[in-house]
Amino acid sequence: xxxxxxxxxxxxxxxxxxxxxxxxxxxxxxxxxxxxxxxxxxxxxxxxxxxxxxxxxxxxxxxxxxxxxxxxxxxxxxxxxxxxxxxxxxxxxxxxxxxxxxxxxxxxxxxxxxxxxxxxxxxxxxxxxxxxxx
Amino acid sequence: xxxxxxxxxxxxxxxxxxxxxxxxxxxxxxxxxxxxxxxxxxxxxxxxxxxxxxxxxxxxxxxxxxxxxxxxxxxxxxxxxxxxxxxxxxxxxxxxxxxxxxxxxxxxxxxxxxxxxxxxxxxxxxxxxxxxxx
Numbered sequence: 001x002x003x004x005x006x007x008x009x010x011x012x013x014x015x016x017x018x019x020x021x022x023x024x025x026x027x028x029x030x031x032x033x034x035x036x037x038x039x040x041x042x043x044x045x046x047x048x049x050x051x052x053x054x055x056x057x058x059x060x061x062x063x064x065x066x067x068x069x070x071x072x073x074x075x076x077x078x079x080x081x082x083x084x085x086x087x088x089x090x091x092x093x094x095x096x097x098x099x100x101x102x103x104x105x106x107x108x109x110x111x112x113x114x115x116x117x118x119x120x121x122x123x124x125x126x127x128x129x130x131x132x133x134x
Numbered sequence: 135x136x137x138x139x140x141x142x143x144x145x146x147x148x149x150x151x152x153x154x155x156x157x158x159x160x161x162x163x164x165x166x167x168x169x170x171x172x173x174x175x176x177x178x179x180x181x182x183x184x185x186x187x188x189x190x191x192x193x194x195x196x197x198x199x200x201x202x203x204x205x206x207x208x209x210x211x212x213x214x215x216x217x218x219x220x221x222x223x224x225x226x227x228x229x230x231x232x233x234x235x236x237x238x239x240x241x242x243x244x245x246x247x248x249x250x251x252x253x254x255x256x257x258x259x260x261x262x263x264x265x266x267x268x
Contacts, residue, residue: 035210037219039230042251045219047208074181076169076245078236081215083246085171085179096173098232098248102212111210112217114232116250117176 007075007082010101010108015070015088021060027053031109034102039114041095066091072122082108087121094118141209141216144235144242149204149222155194161187165243168236173248175229200225206256216242221255228252 001009010029017025030036030049038052039045040059046052059065073086080103088095096118101108135143144163151159164170164183172186173179174193180186193199207220214237222229230252235242 034212037208037210037217039219039232039250039252042253044221044252044254044256045208045230047219074171074179076171078168078215078245080213083171083234085173085181085246087178096179096248098173098234098246100217100232100234111212112219112232114230114248114250116173116248118173118178119176120178122178 003077003082004075007077007084007101007108008073010082010110011073011075011084011086011099012070014099014110014113015068018056018060019068021065023053023057023060026056029110031102031104031111034104034109034111036110037112039116041115041117087118088115089121094121137211137216138209141211141218141235141242142207144216144244145207145209145218145220145233146204148233148244148247149202152190152194153202155199157187157191157194160190163244165236165238165245168238168243168245170244171246173250175249175251221252222249223255228255 014029017029036049036052037045037047040055046055069089071087073084075082075084082101084099086097088097095115097115100112102111148163151163170183170186171179171181174189180189203223205221205223207218209216209218216235218233220231222231229249231249234246236245
């Protein structure tokens with residue numbers, strides 16, 4: 001598997017865990033020994049790992065947890081850091097996300113997630129195939 | 135100057151150029167030989183450097199260009215990549231931004247900017263001092 005494929009795979013694993021409401025899965029994806037941060041749409045930034053895990057538990061543990069699909073991920077690697085830009089179809093809205101991963105041994109570990117409003121899913125049909133669907 | 139200070143300085147330079155409507159300044163801050171991407175609030179992602187420069191020219195060259203202040207930057211370094219999370223007071227709104235820089239020689243070069251809505255400026259008085267004001 002190429003480095004880019006492994007990075008896209010890590011990004012997919014994040015959305016799979018989110019879609020599956022899998023908090024232990026999310027916990028395994030987020031880096032444990034590095035600075036982490038998370039910006040949910042309309043929220044201020046969280047930079048405490050426990051707060052971040054609680055925020056996901058709150059979002060996916062509510063009475064009407066949102067369905068989420070990841071579309072059109074594009075990955076870039078700078079040294080030991082990987083950036084994935086992708087679109088999220090979530091609860092009828094379209095968001096765009098910046099996800100940052102850092103190489104940790106043989107895996108990519110998430111250190112940052114930022115999702116905010118986008119105008120629409122990308123129009124390129126090749127790019128709009130969902131990568132992770134619940 | 136510490137590495138973190140240099141990273142915060144690069145982030146300040148971005149907002150200074152934005153506030154000063156200084157397109158050549160913005161052009162000098164964005165990496166020239168690396169993959170770059172930019173997500174303005176509510177826009178889809180741009181990943182072509184020329185499109186990104188044109189987007190800034192469009193935003194700051196309009197009839198009522200927004201005033202912008204950067205607040206409460208927090209910087210993290212992972213290897214040769216630096217992440218700055220900060221708040222933007224812009225046109226009466228509060229946004230939160232993810233800015234990513236990559237080390238290029240003796241400077242930090244911007245490779246990604248993502249701004250989206252936040253709930254409010256951070257409450258910590260020490261964190262809410264503006265770093266860059268027009």
